[in-house]
Amino acid sequence: MKKIEGNLLIAQGGGPTAVINQSLAGAVIEARKYRQVKNIYGAVNGVNGIVNENIVDLSCETDNNLLQVAATPASALLSTRDKPDKKYCGRIFEVLKAHDIRYFFYIGGNDSSDTLRIVKEFALGENYDIRTVHIPKTVDNDLVLNDHTPGYPSAARFVAEAFVGLDQDNRSLPGVYIAVIMGRHAGFLTAASALARKYYDDGPHLIYMPERPFSPDRFLSDVKEIYGKYNRCIIAVSEGIQDKDGVSIAAKLADVVEKDAHGNVQLSGSGSLADSLKDHIKHNSDITRVRADTFGYLQRSFRACASRVDQVEAWEVGQKAVQYGVLEDRDGSVTINRIGDYAVEYGLAELAAVAGKTRKMPDEFINEAGNNVTAAFLDYLRPLLGEGFRGGERLRAKNIRKKINK
Amino acid sequence: MKKIEGNLLIAQGGGPTAVINQSLAGAVIEARKYRQVKNIYGAVNGVNGIVNENIVDLSCETDNNLLQVAATPASALLSTRDKPDKKYCGRIFEVLKAHDIRYFFYIGGNDSSDTLRIVKEFALGENYDIRTVHIPKTVDNDLVLNDHTPGYPSAARFVAEAFVGLDQDNRSLPGVYIAVIMGRHAGFLTAASALARKYYDDGPHLIYMPERPFSPDRFLSDVKEIYGKYNRCIIAVSEGIQDKDGVSIAAKLADVVEKDAHGNVQLSGSGSLADSLKDHIKHNSDITRVRADTFGYLQRSFRACASRVDQVEAWEVGQKAVQYGVLEDRDGSVTINRIGDYAVEYGLAELAAVAGKTRKMPDEFINEAGNNVTAAFLDYLRPLLGEGFRGGERLRAKNIRKKINK
Numbered sequence: 001m002k003k004i005e006g007n008l009l010i011a012q013g014g015g016p017t018a019v020i021n022q023s024l025a026g027a028v029i030e031a032r033k034y035r036q037v038k039n040i041y042g043a044v045n046g047v048n049g050i051v052n053e054n055i056v057d058l059s060c061e062t063d064n065n066l067l068q069v070a071a072t073p074a075s076a077l078l079s080t081r082d083k084p085d086k087k088y089c090g091r092i093f094e095v096l097k098a099h100d101i102r103y104f105f106y107i108g109g110n111d112s113s114d115t116l117r118i119v120k121e122f123a124l125g126e127n128y129d130i131r132t133v134h135i136p137k138t139v140d141n142d143l144v145l146n147d148h149t150p151g152y153p154s155a156a157r158f159v160a161e162a163f164v165g166l167d168q169d170n171r172s173l174p175g176v177y178i179a180v181i182m183g184r185h186a187g188f189l190t191a192a193s194a195l196a197r198k199y200y201d202d203g204p205h206l207i208y209m210p211e212r213p214f215s216p217d218r219f220l221s222d223v224k225e226i227y228g229k230y231n232r233c234i235i236a237v238s239e240g241i242q243d244k245d246g247v248s249i250a251a252k253l254a255d256v257v258e259k260d261a262h263g264n265v266q267l268s269g270s271g272s273l274a275d276s277l278k279d280h281i282k283h284n285s286d287i288t289r290v291r292a293d294t295f296g297y298l299q300r301s302f303r304a305c306a307s308r309v310d311q312v313e314a315w316e317v318g319q320k321a322v323q324y325g326v327l328e329d330r331d332g333s334v335t336i337n338r339i340g341d342y343a344v345e346y347g348l349a350e351l352a353a354v355a356g357k358t359r360k361m362p363d364e365f366i367n368e369a370g371n372n373v374t375a376a377f378l379d380y381l382r383p384l385l386g387e388g389f390r391g392g393e394r395l396r397a398k399n400i401r402k403k404i405n406k
Numbered sequence: 407m408k409k410i411e412g413n414l415l416i417a418q419g420g421g422p423t424a425v426i427n428q429s430l431a432g433a434v435i436e437a438r439k440y441r442q443v444k445n446i447y448g449a450v451n452g453v454n455g456i457v458n459e460n461i462v463d464l465s466c467e468t469d470n471n472l473l474q475v476a477a478t479p480a481s482a483l484l485s486t487r488d489k490p491d492k493k494y495c496g497r498i499f500e501v502l503k504a505h506d507i508r509y510f511f512y513i514g515g516n517d518s519s520d521t522l523r524i525v526k527e528f529a530l531g532e533n534y535d536i537r538t539v540h541i542p543k544t545v546d547n548d549l550v551l552n553d554h555t556p557g558y559p560s561a562a563r564f565v566a567e568a569f570v571g572l573d574q575d576n577r578s579l580p581g582v583y584i585a586v587i588m589g590r591h592a593g594f595l596t597a598a599s600a601l602a603r604k605y606y607d608d609g610p611h612l613i614y615m616p617e618r619p620f621s622p623d624r625f626l627s628d629v630k631e632i633y634g635k636y637n638r639c640i641i642a643v644s645e646g647i648q649d650k651d652g653v654s655i656a657a658k659l660a661d662v663v664e665k666d667a668h669g670n671v672q673l674s675g676s677g678s679l680a681d682s683l684k685d686h687i688k689h690n691s692d693i694t695r696v697r698a699d700t701f702g703y704l705q706r707s708f709r710a711c712a713s714r715v716d717q718v719e720a721w722e723v724g725q726k727a728v729q730y731g732v733l734e735d736r737d738g739s740v741t742i743n744r745i746g747d748y749a750v751e752y753g754l755a756e757l758a759a760v761a762g763k764t765r766k767m768p769d770e771f772i773n774e775a776g777n778n779v780t781a782a783f784l785d786y787l788r789p790l791l792g793e794g795f796r797g798g799e800r801l802r803a804k805n806i807r808k809k810i811n812k
Contacts, residue, residue, distance in 0.1 A: 016578045018571070042803060053811045056803035068799035074574030076801045081579065098809040165424070165707030168480030172422045173487065177703070271677015271700055294677055296699030297583070301571030303798075305710035392709075393474035395482045397448060397462035403504040405459045 003036045004129045004329070006102030008322075010058070011043035011050065013108035013115075014081070016074035017151030018158075018306045019314035020137050023107050024077065025070035026318030027135065028058050034326045037103060046080035046108070047115060051091045055099070070315065073301040084115050093122035096130065103325050107135040107318070110143055113333045114355035120331055131325040134333035134351060135317050139300045141188035144357045145349045147338040150317055151300070153310035153384035155182070156192035158302045159236075160385060162295065163196030164392045167203040167234055174232035175289025176223060176281055179204075180274040182299055184240040187211050187361045189299070193236035194373045195381055198391025203234030210240035211361045212370030214249055219277070220284055222371055227287060239273060239294075249273065307386035313344065320346045342383035409442045409735070410535045412508030414728075416464070417449035417456065419514035419521075420487070422480035423557030424564075424712045425720035426543050429513050430483065431476035432724030433541065434464050440732045443509060452486035452514070453521060457497045461505070476721065479707040481513075490521050499528035502536065509731050513541040513724070516549055519739045520761035526737055537731040540739035540757060541723050545706045547594035550763045551755045553744040556723055557706070559716035559790035561588070562598035564708045565642075566791060568701065569602030570798050573609040573640055580638035581695025582629060582687055585610075586680040588705055590646040593617050593767045595705070599642035600779045601787055604797025609640030616646035617767045618776030620655055625683070626690055628777055633693060645679060645700075655679065713792035719750065726752045748789035 008031050012020055024042075031037050040058045043049040056077075069076045084092060096104060096119070104119065106112040116132040123130045136143050141152035159181055170177045181190040187209025194207060205226045208214055226233040241249045250273040274292035281290050317334045324330045332348035333355075339345050365377035414437050418426055430448075437443050446464045449455035462483075475482045490498060502510060502525070510525065512518040522538040529536045542549050547558035565587055576583045587596040593615020600613060611632045614620055632639040647655045656679040680698035687696050723740045730736045738754035745751050771783035 012578075016575045039806075041806060042801070044805075053806075053808040055806050056801065057806050058801070058803050061801060061803055065799065065802060069801055072574060072798040072800075073571040074798075075578040076574075076799075079578040095810055099806070161710045162704050162708060165479040165709055166703055168478060168482075169422045169703055169707040172418075172481040172485040271681050271698070275677050275681075291703065292677070293702030293704065294699060295704070297572055297575055297697065298568050298699065298701070298704065301575040302568060303571055304567045392478040392480075393471065393482075394478075395448065395462065395464070395467060395475055396471060397464050397467055399450075400445075400447060400459075400461050400463050400505070402459040404501055 004102045004131065005036045005038065006100045007039045007041055008037045008103040008105070009041045009043060009050070009055070009096065009099070009101045010077070010105040011046045011107070012075040012077045012079055013046035013106060013112045014079060014137070015139065016079060016301050017137050017139050018073040018154040018301060018303055019150055019310050020074070020107055021072055021076045022070045022311050022314035023135050023137060023150060023318035025066040026315035027105055027322050028061065028066060029063065030319040030322040031326065037326060041099070041101070042077045045078045046082065047084050047088070047092055048080040048082045049078070050095050051088065053095055071303070073303045083111055084118070086118060089115060089118040090122055093119050097128060102130050104130060104132045105135055105321050105325065107137055109138040110354055110356060110358070113351050117351040117355055120351065131329060132331050132351070133321040133325040134354065135321045136334060136336070137314070139189060140183055140186050142186040142359045143354060144359045145354060146335050147344065148336060148384060150310060150314035152188060153307040153386070154305070155189055155299050156195070156381060157305050157307045157385045157389060158299050159189055159192040159295070160195035160389065161305045163193045163204055163236070167196055168392050170203060170232050170234045173289070175291060176227060176232070176287055177234045178237055178274055178277050178292040179235070180237050180239050180292070180294040182295065183210060183238040185210055185358050185360060187238045190236050190238040191361065191365065191373045191377055192381060194378060195385065195389070196391060199394065201230055202391065204236040205230070205233050206235045206371050207373055208235070208237045208241050208371060209361055209366065210238050210242055211366060213244035214241040215244070216280055220281065223281055224285060237273070237277060307384060309384055309386040317346065324348050410508045410537065411442045411444065412506045413445045413447055414443045414509040414511070415447045415449055415456070415461070415502065415505070415507045416483070416511040417452045417513070418481040418483045418485055419452035419512060419518045420485060420543070421545065422485060422707050423543050423545050424479040424560040424707060424709055425556055425716050426480070426513055427478055427482045428476045428717050428720035429541050429543060429556060429724035431472040432721035433511055433728050434467065434472060435469065436725040436728040437732065443732060447505070447507070448483045451484045452488065453490050453494070453498055454486040454488045455484070456501050457494065459501055477709070479709045489517055490524070492524060495521060495524035496528055499525050503534060508536050510536060510538045511541055511727050511731065513543055515544040516761055516763060519757050523757040523761055526757065537735065538737050538757065539727040539731040540760065541727045542740060542742070543720070545595060546589055546592050548592040548765045549760060550765045551760060552741050553750065554742060554790060556716060556720035558594060559713040559792070560711070561595055561705050562601070562787060563711050563713045563791045563795060564705050565595055565598040565701070566601035566795065567711045569599045569610055569642070573602055574798050576609060576638055576640045579695070581697060582633060582638070582693055583640045584643055584680055584683050584698040585641070586643050586645050586698070586700040588701065589616060589644040591616055591764050591766060593644045596642050596644040597767065597771065597779045597783055598787060600784060601791065601795070602797060605800065607636055608797065610642040611636070611639050612641045612777050613779055614641070614643045614647050614777060615767055615772065616644050616648055617772060619650035620647040621650070622686055626687065629687055630691060643679070643683060713790060715790055715792040723752065730754050
């Protein structure tokens with residue numbers, strides 16, 4: 001097998017996660033083992049740093065610092081929301097060529113995979129030898145061909161941990177509580193709230209995901225039903241919930257619709273969806289205590305309850321990417337496949353097979369009414385949270401006999 | 407010393423914390439050692455459970471379950487927002503008498519201390535022997551005569567942990583980010599965000615507390631100044647910020663002002679303050695990426711980053727309360743005083759000395775401009791967070807030479 005000699009470049013793109021730097025450190029430390037890799041570079045701010053040649057030399061980072069950085073959330077190489085078109089990819093390719101980059105790794109969602117695919121086309125057109133490997137990450141868990149995606153298990157554990165406390169809080173001071181959780185198209189992260197349940201009446205009692213049409217009337221009657229039963233109701237709602245015509249509920253409610261470079265409506269960084277749902281209940285029921293929170297950016301970059309399984313796998317996909325690219329001379333997108341309970345193996349898919357596609361919650365993970373998850377989903381997520389996760393405990397004491405209010 | 411024989415009643419009131427059940431378990435397990443304590447009862451839903459005789463017998467709880475409950479956030483005996491007036495306290499006293507309660511412990515904020523004071527007056531009026539001891543808790547850290555209050559260190563650690571991730575996130579994808587944090591009158595919890603800083607340009611860059619008048623104009627110019635310097639700005643804002651006339655900014659902005667039984671405006675459980683501050687920046691600057699989150703109920707009941715120091719102290723104030731009441735035959739409010747770096751001792755203050763008073767951030771903890779904390783505050787809070795807290799790490803790699811964009 002022919003070994004290409006030259007420099008290696010790695011970059012990080014899109015929304016940060018609690019473990020994306022594990023992939024960076026895993027790749028850099030693996031890359032140091034190979035003679036054909038001369039310098040190990042990092043692009044600052046993803047593809048934006050490539051076209052502007054804002055590139056740092058990672059060859060001289062200490063192992064210790066890389067391990068410290070691995071345990072730090074968000075993108076140590078900084079990130080970007082730029083979504084390169086063909087022309088932009090051409091400029092990326094020119095910079096790669098100028099710096100003799102022969103191995104290019106991009107840690108990101110499915111957009112990153114597409115960028116690599118186009119860059120690779122430019123290289124093929126000029127007979128320039130380069131290996132391009134996509135390293136997956138996204139808290140949304142929406143990459144196709146993967147059992148799950150690094151970043152998701154840690155964000156899921158944050159959501160589940162949060163609901164353990166919030167449910168106890170809601171039991172202490174009863175009322176309706178709504179939490180809006182990230183997930184533009186896929187409900188995986190919102191669904192993770194279900195792992196907080198231990199006793200039969202633990203919340204979340206209702207879970208709304210983008211995969212099922214959201215009806216404000218149905219929502220109201222669901223809440224009233226639960227409230228009638230438990231005198232409280234705690235609800236997880238995906239920021240990406242849509243009506244039956246596929247129109248985002250948040251966008252319908254927002255006064256000003258802000259879109260990012262990808263044409264996506266800005267969903268996070270605002271409490272308006274949560275507040276609107278709260279007002280909907282307040283105005284259409286006699287429930288007095290209704291509260292709503294938006295988890296916002298906390299959930300994707302919270303270090304203190306990162307999943308150990310996620311940390312290890314994120315490191316491994318970085319390491320595997322380098323093995324596939326440098327050792328096996330292949331291009332593609334690293335995948336995670338579940339082969340045991342619990343065990344995974346890694347694979348390499350075609351870049352085009354992952355790019356531009358969005359995975360959603362499979363039907364067997366959502367209940368028939370479309371307002372909760374199934375036992376199959378709990379089985380799917382439980383091992384990903386890592387060790388040490390457990391539900392809240394309760395007193396078991398019995399009531400004494402009344403003497404005055406008989 | 408005369409030993410009163412009879413039953414013991416414990417209750418929890420007000421907003422939950424991550425460690426309030428440590429105090430419950432600490433008190434119950436200590437109380438089992440004393441012969442003069444016959445049955446150990448718990449009131450469900452605080453004072454509300456007392457007047458309704460919704461009381462459970464904690465004598466038969468296993469030690470193991472009490473330890474599990476201690477590690478669970480929020481109030482295991484459930485809570486209440488009832489603020490008893492004199493008549494209500496009279497009804498409490500009648501129930502205590504009917505059940506031969508001779509030791510009454512109430513875990514809560516300064517309102518709870520006042521309730522105990524009034525109940526004790528009824529008892530004195532009827533020559534009924536009873537010991538009433540207040541066990542402190544509040545995430546707001548606003549009890550007088552205390553170095554700090556159980557519940558605060560864990561909530562503070564959540565806020566600091568959150569800002570470690572959020573600051574890295576904001577570095578990765580620059581813009582303005584605002585987080586609204588609990589604290590109606592005192593800025594202690596908002597100020598805790600400062601502990602996340604490690605490098606000179608780490609955020610939060612600005613911290614607004616209720617102790618200093620908030621001016622929207624000044625806020626805007628502060629943000630523009632930081633943004634001009636770092637091309638980003640991350641801000642911690644207390645939900646209780648007020649204008650120069652003492653009017654709550656959140657109340658000024660809210661369409662409908664909801665008040666609780668204590669006459670307090672509802673500040674948490676809504677994203678409106680955060681969204682208003684975000685809009686203020688968007689409409690009055692050319693900064694395009696502005697995001698705002700409200701930490702909401704997450705911060706007071708999040709188990710996964712509870713401070714070990716806080717857990718231990720919360721247990722100890724429960725244990726000390728029983729020692730003061732049962733062993734030393736005294737009434738009062740348990741206090742925590744710092745006597746070393748870091749060491750504390752416990753004391754017992756008069757119930758009236760704590761009741762109805764609110765402690766604020768001392769002047770030496772706030773910078774002159776009123777938009778940040780001082781080194782003295784960092785020194786105050788650091789030991790309370792417990793072991794294992796640290797800032798985020800960065801790559802130290804240097805830029806390579808540009809070849810195209812020279």
